[in-house]
Every structure is written in structure tokens, then in C-alpha cells.
Amino acid sequence: MNAPTYAPVPTTSVDEVVLEARAAELGSRSIKTSSKRAALHLAIRCIDLTTLEGADTPGKVASLCRKAVRPDATNPAIPHVAAVCVYPEMVAHAAAAVTGTGVAVASVAGAFPSGLSDLDVRTDDIRSAVAEGADEIDIVLNRSAFLSGDLATVHDEVAASKDACGDAHLKVILEAGELGGYEPVRRASMLAMAAGADFIKTSTGKIPRAATPAMALCMAEAIREHAHQTGRAVGFKVAGGIRTAKQAWHYLVLMGETLGTDWLTPDLFRLGASSLLNDILLQLGKLDSGRYGGPDYVTVD
Amino acid sequence: MSGHLPVDKTFKLFIGGAFPRSESGHTFQVRTDDGRLLANAAKASRKDLREAVRAARSAQAGWAGRTAYNRGQVLYRVAEMLDARSDEFTALLRDSGLSDESARAEVEQAVDRWVWYAGWADKVDQVLGTVNPVAGPFFNFTFPEPTGVVVQAVPDHPPLLGLTSRLAPAVVTGNTSVVLAGEAAALVAMSLAEVLATSDVPGGVVNILTGDRVGLLPWALGHLDVNAVDLSGAPDDLSDEAFADAAENVKRLVHGDATAASPSVIAQFLEMKTVWHPIGR
DSSP, X not given: OOOOOOOOOOOOOOOHHHHHHHXXXXXXXXXXXXXXXXXXXXXXXXXXXXXXXXXXXXXXXXXXXXXXXXXXXTOTTSOOOSEEEEOGGGHHHHHHHHTTSXXXXXXXXXSTTTTOSOHHHHHHHHHHHHHHTXXXXXXXXXXXXXXXXXXXXXXXXXXXXHHHHTTSEEEEEOOGXXXXXXXXXXXXXXXXXXTTOSEEESOOSOSSSOOOHHHHHHHHHHHHHHHHHHOOOOEEEEESSOOSHHHHHHXXXXXXXXXXXXXXXXXXXXXXXXXXXXXXXXXXXXXXXXXXXXXXXXXXX | OOOOOOOOOOBOOBBTTBOOOOTTOOEEEEEOTTOOEEEEEEOOOHHHHHHHHHHHHHHHHHHHHSOHHHHHHHHHHHHHHHHHTHHHHHHHHHHTTOOHHHHHHHHHHHHHHHHHHHHHTTTHHHHHOEEOOOSSSEEEEEEEEEOOXXXXXXXXXXXXXXXXXXXXXXHTTTOEEEEEEOSTTHHHHHHHHHHHHTTTOOTTSEEEEESOHHHHHHHHHHOTTOOEEEOTTOOTTOOHHHHHHXXXXXXXXXXXXXXXXXXXXXXXXXXXXXXXXXXXX
């Protein structure tokens, strides 16, 4: 496969004030009751149900997978999530648990969450995760090189990672909170997409400055620009700090309004989250029963 | 002429330690018996109730986890702060129709009541807990535990003493409370919220909503994350469906007197847990 070679990527400048105002406006839109159920089901179908803890065990991953396949044990009408997202060490366990269910296995790889190890080590990590059964690979952008201005290295590393992925989808995490503003985020987005990323993703979830709607809008606009320039639809994954159903449908609104309804599928949009699913299930329960539920009525993860 | 403009207070809600307006934007007018407008107050919606229950739930474990001694100190602090603002509360009670003398007496009683329940914090377990005789080589203990999240429709009369006499015994043992204050007592209730907010009471332990209690109570009774509902100040005409909803998660429903002070009031908001423990050698 021919990796794309680095060429400087022109970046459209970003108007911070308008960007934040637009993101806030999209976040204030109300979803009427009649659309709520469809929005919540779509949100579930787009979830990458995630566990990225040092304390993960095969048993914990297996129970996560059962929940991914059938989020509400009492209600088969609720769809399965898009994927489970785990550490490479857990990929084989996850793959065994979700085979034939339609749920994909995503694995972080490449010295997650810093991305700072030798490139060969990182690509080997990716290859081994794919060999274990990962359908999707989440890598982190080399922020150290990016912030040093070494964009060629950043580009070539992403291209090498894409090469190592083979048939697996590559998601590139920008860790937007560490890039120092909207314009660097936009530049990093364009760079990652030019280097072959199938998805770009906001955050690792490992730092306090997680995804914000404005940051997501900034990246979605970059995706729109890339699609306009090249005709290639790159997917978008928001992650980090998404805990409530309300946040989830605000991101759905943001995607729909920026990129159009074509992007409102699990193929092009993902929500990386762990506790979000329970909140969505509680909201669906409220729609069904007309009464408020509570944490005692969903599983403890 | 003094250059000072009158600053009319905006009465809002008290949720999770903050003072938000109602999510609905609705307000209602509080008037004296002879029709004089005292203030606008926030009319809480069911979504405000949902937020308040969420705040109460997230504060509950931390509050119950504090030592009884510490909870007693916090309640005593409430008494201190209430006492410091006794003139303000006296004026509010006068506006509700009381004479100066009875208004002042009610404030003093309310301060005393906070002190009285503060003292109970580290004594409830000894009084209500038991060591039970059993026919086997076991220790058998029964001890009280907080019920959890309590929604309280508090009595409107007397406004301050009624609220205090229901709220203090509920929270002293580690419950968290969502108070539904009636329209008549709204200003007193929200002024007490200001006292609570400056008394080291952790955010979410007490939440106060004002406005349409009749509309909110069915939502509280149906809410699956509410453990008990205090109906002391509730209207009599709640529907059977509301009570059927309350039964679904085996809520504790309690009624009580507006002015009673007794450890048995504390016990209304407790669950008794019994444990068996083998006698070691």
C-alpha cells in the first residue's frame, strides 16, 4: 500500500467567538418527546462502550461485552452499541465475547494515552491488536512532535499507523485539550485526515480537559472541509466526559447540522463513553414508564 | 434623602448548594393576607424536582458517611446562623400575619429546635439501637440507618418552625432532603436556604423547591430514586395512582405533626438493620 506523502496542509482559520456561540446555540436546541426515543436509540447505536482502566480483567471485559450486545437485559428492543473499546491486552477476550453479534472490537494502541514511544513499538502494538481480533484501532496523535512544529513526523507516523492497521479502521485521537486552541486542533484534524485517518477523535478521556461541543464543532468543520476537498467522508468520534443523554443528543444535533444526516450513522459517528449508556437507558425508561428512575435500576459497571 | 435604591431580593430555588431559577422560568407572587405584594418566587417544575433528587442522591453517601458528631456540629452551625438572622426571619413571619411577639417566639423556637436535633446526632444509635437476645452463640444487634433521599412536603403553618421540625430530624441521621415548600411559606423557606448555604451543610444535603406542591408530589411519589416521602404538609386529595406509584419501590411514606420534637420523629426517617455476628472464642 502506498502511504500518502507529507505535503503542507492549508488550514482555514477559526473564529473562536463565532465557533463557541454556534456550538452553544446548537446545544440549546430542544428535542421533542416524539423524536427523543429515535435520538436515544441512535446514540446507543453510535456508542463505543469503553473500559480503559489498569484494573481491567477478562471478566470485567466479558460483562462489558454482554452489556454492549444487549444494553438492557429486560428489553430486547434496545439496539446494541457500535463497538467495545479496550486495551490491546483485552482484545482477544472482547473478540471472543462479541463474535457474530454485530458489535465491533476497538482497541487503543500505540502507547496510549501519551503516544510517546518508538514508532516501531507503536506499529507493532497496532499489528498485534489487529491480529488478536480488533476491527478498529484508536491511536493518539504525537502531540510532542505536533507542538514542536514537526508536522511531517506527525503525518508520517499516522500514515505508518494506517499501514499497520491493514483492514482495521484507524481512529486518530487528537487530544484536543492539549493542542492549545481551536486553530491547532483544526490543523491537526486536517493533517490526520490527509495522512489517512478513517476517524478523528477528540480526546483520550485521560486528561481533565475533555471534549467540548466547541472543540467538536471545530473538528466537524474540518471533516466537512476535507470531504469537500477530497470527496472522502472521514468519521468523527467524541470522547471524554460524555455522561448524560442530553450531552449525547447535543452532539447528534451538532453532527447533523454541520455534516448532514449522512454522518448520523455508526459508520461515521461514535460516542466514546462508559457511564453514558446507563443514563440513556434511564431516559428510555422514563419515556416508557412516565416516571423517573435512578441508578438502582441499571447495572453497576 | 439617601441615595440608596431599594434592592428587591429575587427568590429562587435551592438545588445542590446553588440558587438557580426554575428551569421552566415560571414564578408566582407571594402576597400578605391583605394583598400587598411581598416578592416573586420561583415556581419549581418537575425537571427542577428531578435535578434536586439527583443532587440529593449524589450528596447522600458523603453526608451519611460523616461522623454523627460532625453532622451534629453542622446542625448546630445552622442554629447559629439562623439566630444571627433572627430579625430578618421575624420580619418575614410578621409579613405572614403574626404579631411581633409571636414571630420572635417562633424564630427562637426554631433556633432551639436546630440545637435540640443537633444534640441527637450522636445519641440516636444508643437510644434506638438494641442488642437482642437470641438462642444461639451469636451477638444480635439492631441499629438504625438513614433511609436515603427524602422528599418532604413540609407544613405551611407555622412556616419556620414547621419546616425546621420536619427537616432537622430527617437530615440529622444522614438522609438528604428535597423540601417542597408551599406557596405561603416560600419566602421563609428560601431564606432558610440562605442560612443552610452558609452553615457548612454540604451542597445537595438540603434542596428546597417552592411553588406548586400539588403538581410536584405525584412526580416525587413516582420517582424510583426517592426512598421516602414526608406528607406532613401534603394536601389530602392525592390520587390513588400516586400512592400505587409510591408502592412500586417500597417508599416509606410518613406523616407527622408540624411542631412535634421527639426522637420518634427522627425514627420516621430511619431503617432498622439487624445483623448476626458469631461470638468468637
